[in-house]
Amino acid sequence: MSLMTMIIKMSEGLGKTCAIFFLTLLFSLPLGMIVALLRMSKAKVVSAITRFFITVIRGTPLMLQLLAVTYGPYYLFGANVSRNKLIPVVIAFSINYAAYFAEIYRGGIESIPIGQYEAAEVLGYTKFQTFMRIILPQVIKRIMPSVTNEVVTLVKDTSMAFTVSYQEMFTIGKQIANSQTSFMPFVVAGVFYYIFNAIVDYLMGRIEKSLDYYR
Amino acid sequence: MADFNKSESMGAQEARNILAVNALQKSFGSLQVLKDISLRVEQGNVVSVIGPSGSGKSTLLRCISFLEKADGGDILYDGQHAVKDGVYATKAELNRFRTRFGLVFQNFNLFPHYSVMKNITEPPMIRGESREEVTERASALLKKMGLEGKENAYPCQLSGGQQQRVAIARALALNPEILFFDEPTSALDPELTGEVLKVIRQLAEEKMTMVVVTHEMPFARAVSNRVIFMDKGVIVEEGHPEQVLGSPQQERTRQFLRNYQR
Numbered sequence: 001m002s003l004m005t006m007i008i009k010m011s012e013g014l015g016k017t018c019a020i021f022f023l024t025l026l027f028s029l030p031l032g033m034i035v036a037l038l039r040m041s042k043a044k045v046v047s048a049i050t051r052f053f054i055t056v057i058r059g060t061p062l063m064l065q066l067l068a069v070t071y072g073p074y075y076l077f078g079a080n081v082s083r084n085k086l087i088p089v090v091i092a093f094s095i096n097y098a099a100y101f102a103e104i105y106r107g108g109i110e111s112i113p114i115g116q117y118e119a120a121e122v123l124g125y126t127k128f129q130t131f132m133r134i135i136l137p138q139v140i141k142r143i144m145p146s147v148t149n150e151v152v153t154l155v156k157d158t159s160m161a162f163t164v165s166y167q168e169m170f171t172i173g174k175q176i177a178n179s180q181t182s183f184m185p186f187v188v189a190g191v192f193y194y195i196f197n198a199i200v201d202y203l204m205g206r207i208e209k210s211l212d213y214y215r
Numbered sequence: 216m217a218d219f220n221k222s223e224s225m226g227a228q229e230a231r232n233i234l235a236v237n238a239l240q241k242s243f244g245s246l247q248v249l250k251d252i253s254l255r256v257e258q259g260n261v262v263s264v265i266g267p268s269g270s271g272k273s274t275l276l277r278c279i280s281f282l283e284k285a286d287g288g289d290i291l292y293d294g295q296h297a298v299k300d301g302v303y304a305t306k307a308e309l310n311r312f313r314t315r316f317g318l319v320f321q322n323f324n325l326f327p328h329y330s331v332m333k334n335i336t337e338p339p340m341i342r343g344e345s346r347e348e349v350t351e352r353a354s355a356l357l358k359k360m361g362l363e364g365k366e367n368a369y370p371c372q373l374s375g376g377q378q379q380r381v382a383i384a385r386a387l388a389l390n391p392e393i394l395f396f397d398e399p400t401s402a403l404d405p406e407l408t409g410e411v412l413k414v415i416r417q418l419a420e421e422k423m424t425m426v427v428v429t430h431e432m433p434f435a436r437a438v439s440n441r442v443i444f445m446d447k448g449v450i451v452e453e454g455h456p457e458q459v460l461g462s463p464q465q466e467r468t469r470q471f472l473r474n475y476q477r
Contacts, residue, residue, distance in 0.1 A: 118282050119324035123338035123389065124313055133337070137328045214327050215371040 001180050003188075009176060010188055013169035017196075020089055020158045020168060025151070027094035032101025039106055050102075057099035063163050066092045070164040085166040097154060104146045108139035141211040148204040155196050159189070230257040232294065233393045233424045234279065234316075239288035240301070241271075241278055248274045250448040252288070256393065259422035263435035263456070266445035267471060272428045275445070276397050279426075280318045281309055292316070293392065314342070317386030321398040323378045325370040325385070331357070332366040335385045342389070349388065356384040360414055376407035380414055394418070396427040432475060436460050444468045 038050040057065070069092040073079040082088055112135050120130040159170035169192060173185035234256040241249040248271045256262050264272045277283040279290055287301035297304050297312045304312070325334050335353040340346060357363060360380040370378050379399060386394055396415065400408035412434050418425065419438045429435055435442055435456060442459040444452045444467075452465045463469050 113322075113324075115320060115322055115324035116326065119320065119326070121282065122280055122313065122316075122318045123385070124310060124342055125338070129341060134326055141328070214369045 001176065001182075003184060006173075006176055006182075006185055007188055010169050010173050010185065010192070013167055013172040014192065016086070016161075016166065016168035017158045017170070017192075019086060020093060020161060020166075021154060023086075023090045024093040024097055024154060027090065028097035028101055031094060031098035033105055035098050035102035036105035036109065039102060040109065054099045054102060057096055058103075062092070062096050062157060063160055065096055066160060066163050068092070069095075085161070085164055089161050089164065089166050093154070093157070097150065100150055101147070104143050104150065105139065107146075108143040109135065111142055112138055141214075144204070144208045144211065148201070148208070151200055151204065152197050155200060156193055159193075232256065233258050233292065234426070235289070235291040235294070236275075236279060237289040237291075239275070239278060239290065240286045241274055241283060242286055248448050249278065249285070252445075252448075252450060254443065254450070254453075256424060256426055257440075258392075258424055260440040261419045261423075261425045261427065261438050262441045262443060263439040264426065264428045264443045264445060265430070265432070265435060265471075266451075269447075270445040271448040272445050273397055276318070276395050276426065276428055280316060280395055281313065282318075314389060315392045316395060317389060317391035317393075318395045319379070319382050319386055319397065319399050321401050323370070323375070323382045323402070325378055325382055327370050330367050330369055331362065331373070331381050334370070334381060335388045338385065339388055353384065353388055356387055357381075359417075360384050361410070374407060375403045376410045379403065379411045383411075383414055383418075393424040393426065396425065396429070398428050398430065400429070400431060430475075432460060432472070444471065446471070 035050060035054070038046055039054065041047045041050070066089065070085065070088040071081060074081050116134055116138070117130060120134045125134065158168060161168050162171040162174055165171060170189050173189045177183065177185040232255045234254075236252060236254045239249050239252040240247070252271075252275060254262070264275065266272050274283060278285045281297070281303075284303070285298060285301060288298065289296060289300065290298040292312050292315045295312075297309060303309060326337075329337065332350070332353060335356065336346065336349045339349045339352075354366070357366065360383060362377060362380055362384070365373065365377065365381075370381065373381065383394075383399075399415065400411050403411065408431065412431060415425070415427065416434075416438050427435070427439070437456075439456045441453060442456045443450055444459055444463070444465075446467055452459055452463060452468045458464075459468065460472065463472060
């Protein structure tokens with residue numbers, strides 16, 4: 001198989017790679033905020049449960065979580081394994097990344113000086129207005145570098161979907177590598193991920209820069 | 216709760232008390248920070264609160280601005296109870312009381328992601344005022360604070376003294392009846408304190424009602440109608456600035472002022 005054919009075949013999986021990437025971000029970014037707020041809840045039970053959830057997600061391999069979400073329902077309830085693997089893959093990725101984002105958000109929220117809340121309170125902002133207008137914009141600026149880190153990791157982590165044979169780019173590459181006994185598909189995959197992340201880096205850098213107008 | 220906000224009847228000749236505090240108490244755990252504090256602030260008066268650190272003066276300001284919850288006593292604005300025997304008015308009522316006072320913090324607490332203009336205009340707009348109205352008022356306030364041309368600057372581009380003046384403008388933009396200052400110059404370089412004190416002095420001349428927690432004795436002496444000396448959660452001595460600062464009656468006051476002049 002020529003290099004060109006490999007590249008074309010693997011490119012066909014790029015759409016699915018992107019699907020995992022964008023859908024995971026779409027769900028995990030807001031879900032992470034909910035988890036962070038629950039984690040910071042004044043109700044001790046809520047915060048303890050959330051904390052436990054986060055340790056489980058962060059303390060076990062993503063690969064295991066992918067297998068659990070994809071095949072767990074079959075072993076537990078005899079339910080059919082979903083035809084479209086994108087659904088369990090995105091669910092597993094979103095939960096996993098939400099846990100990481102939650103801790104980043106929490107760090108960001110807790111780093112905002114208490115004086116910001118107090119000033120807003122005295123000036124008549126409601127709790128919700130304070131969070132949306134005063135706290136969140138400052139949190140976003142502060143956490144951008146950590147979020148970029150996670151997003152870059154997510155690009156590479158999409159390759160994990162091969163464990164449940166979801167036909168994204170890396171899975172196809174691995175299949176070609178096996179059938180052709182060639183290492184080339186992995187090189188191609190490496191280049192793809194590198195380019196993908198170069199774009200991510202550039203875009204995140206732009207966002208960070210756009211928030212540079214204040215300290 | 217029926218008579219919670221009924222005005223207390225006052226003698227006609229009596230000056231209007233913008234703020235009245237009766238037997239205010241506050242503890243942090245087992246530490247009693249405020250023990251039975253009572254004070255009155257009449258309209259147009261400037262009251263300075265002095266005292267060593269840990270005396271409770273900042274806690275007092277934080278209680279009367281509802282940032283800290285008092286354990287007992289009354290807080291009245293213009294004769295209306297915000298707190299009665301340690302019981303607070305409803306959330307909505309407290310929010311209405313908040314429109315009566317402004318608070319200027321030691322560390323300014325400007326919103327760093329907002330321009331100077333937005334720092335000043337957003338709070339009144341949140342309370343439902345129109346942008347045109349508020350912008351006009353904010354411009355006038357900035358001019359008064361000597362900050363013309365800084366409308367579009369961000370707090371990080373300003374000196375501490377300028378930031379504090381923006382914070383004063385922000386508080387004034389809500390048209391409060393009384394303004395509280397919590398050590399407004401303590402976070403400033405000595406050479407910048409003057410410009411902030413000048414602004415407060417100007418407000419005093421315009422008969423703005425103010426309570427100023429401060430370590431600036433000459434300023435307190437020059438500007439205040441009354442000085443309160445606090446120590447260990449009680450008011451040790453209060454009266455005319457010349458009396459409290461010039462010829463204090465209490466040994467504790469004398470000791471504090473002596474240490475201060477060293």
